Amino acid sequence: MQCPKCHSGMLEQKVLTQSGEVVIDKCERCSGLWFDSGEAEKLKDEWTSLSIDDGDASVGRIFNEITQIDCPRCLKTMVSMSDPKQPHIRYEVCKDHGVFMDAGEFSDFREMTLKEAFDHILDLYRKDSPPTQDDKEPE
Numbered sequence: 001m002q003c004p005k006c007h008s009g010m011l012e013q014k015v016l017t018q019s020g021e022v023v024i025d026k027c028e029r030c031s032g033l034w035f036d037s038g039e040a041e042k043l044k045d046e047w048t049s050l051s052i053d054d055g056d057a058s059v060g061r062i063f064n065e066i067t068q069i070d071c072p073r074c075l076k077t078m079v080s081m082s083d084p085k086q087p088h089i090r091y092e093v094c095k096d097h098g099v100f101m102d103a104g105e106f107s108d109f110r111e112m113t114l115k116e117a118f119d120h121i122l123d124l125y126r127k128d129s130p131p132t133q134d135d136k137e138p139e
């Protein structure tokens, strides 16, 4: 899979959880993280023991400025959203496939419990309201 932000390769990272093996994708270059929707749900209770988000947050902040990205699964434009509880955290969501976060953003989320964070994200993208923040610009 290609990183939707910097188009470098993403490496699969296998994580053993109580509900089975979960594979997430991590960019080799910008350390952005991709979570498929189902993966996020499996990880949410066990996240605190993980150290997947070990990328450089300063690099993450640079890539955080890139908000027009396509879902690596379906190639549709993802919705860029700021987190209502922690507005400095901005991530991209495909409501069908998952969430992309820049390096450091998950570490920020640890300030909430991870279960809370994932429930919160899943809630946000399950809402059926049309994506209004997503101004599509021609390439």
Ligand SMILES: [Zn+2]
Binding pocket: 003, 004, 005, 006, 007, 008, 027, 028, 029, 030, 031, 032
């Ligand atoms: Zn990348």
Ligand SMILES: [Zn+2]
Binding pocket: 071, 072, 073, 074, 075, 076, 094, 095, 096, 097, 098
């Ligand atoms: Zn998608």
